[in-house]
Amino acid sequence: MNSKTDRSTPTVRTRAELLRQVMDWKRAGETVAFVPTMGALHSGHLSLIEKAREKASRVVASIFVNPTQFAPGEDFDTYPRDEAADLAKLASAGCDLAYLPTVEEMYPEGTLTNVRVESMSDLLDGIYRPHFFYGVTTVVARLFLHVQPDVAVFGEKDYQQLQIIRRMVRDLAFPIEVLGAPTARDADGLAQSSRNLYLTAEERRNAGALQAALHRAAMRLGAGALPSEVLGEARTLLSHSGFGKVDYVTLVDPATLLDLPDAPLREGTAARLLGAAWMGRTRLIDNISVSR
Structure with missing residues (x-):
């Protein structure tokens, strides 16, 4: 659908548009890997795209700054956003499609259902950010239903998140293989993160x-x-x-x-x-x- 020389990756912003493309691929016998992100992409994110390309014939990445994983007073409003730069980076890594849903697309008016992995979400980061994994598992479950991937790739830097998502997939019987990718680091060993900015x-x-x-x-x-x-x-x-x-x-x-x-x-x-x-x-x- 695109080559690494393209200036940007094709985008869709609604679940309906996304599903049309994904279903076309699957009818043609192709497999789909998915990399969810909140944007502000760096080489660590791009390494996830590369791993996804090894596992499937098509790669979808999402860019969505998820409000439900931010508590009041956290950095939701100031979280770095640069859509054009992110799309160019996705293209350079060979991503086939970018999904950029609105908050309304992810959380339709009147939504009452959320997903929580008990116990594991209350440990470690869950002690200091008790809202966080509640928001993560809810949005990832919704993204999985929207994208319907065969494979999903997450970075090991967020190790607790990776293990919680693996448990959610197991418990809810999502037909998805969840893969962890090694942490991308700067020369001094610092794990790459959008918040390093x-x-x-x-x-x-x-x-x-x-x-x-x-x-x-x-x-x-x-x-x-x-x-x-x-x-x-x-x-x-x-x-x-x-x-x-x-x-x-x-x-x-x-x-x-x-x-x-x-x-x-x-x-x-x-x-x-x-x-x-x-x-x-x-x-x-x-x-x-x-x-x-």
Whole structure:
């Protein structure tokens, strides 16, 4: 439908237009991969498009700044938006179609139904942003119904989100394969995020300490150190590196997101180390796989 030399990606703004195109592809025997985004695209998003292209013959990306995942006082109104630049980036990555629905298209007047993955949504980020995953799962479920993809790709940077969506797909029997893509990072290790644009120059110089602290902690845990000692060291390192409030640094079971016991990891045990901390007014999150 388009080539990488196109200036922008074809767009649709209603569910009806979207379904006409997707159904045409499926009648022709093609498969569809889906990458949901909130725009302000960077190379991390484009790596998701590339992974989607490996898994299906057509790729749809959505751009929708979802109001239900922002609490009052958060950055919904100031969240970065640049539709023309985003569409050009999608084209450069080989995206076949961009879905840019309105709020009214996603949440028709009188809507009463929402989706929530219990328990998992109340952990980690759910403690500090209790509204967040309620909005995420609701909008992703609606987007899945609109796009009807065979495959959906999400970044591992938002690891809790990825695992919650996997659980939602399993519980509701969506016929969709959910894939995680490795976190895209800058040269200093900082996970790429649209909100990195909020960092001042000095804050940006210090922000890579989050990944460095997690990497050091993962190495220590892999060598058999006690989690409580390692996690305390990581929090101290973040505080000394210019981070203000540290919301959490924790070691969890990768599937359930529940804290692991305060004991050295057993050989072969899978674990995930997650952290969230504030650099100035910007909340940064990251995670890393841990094994022994």
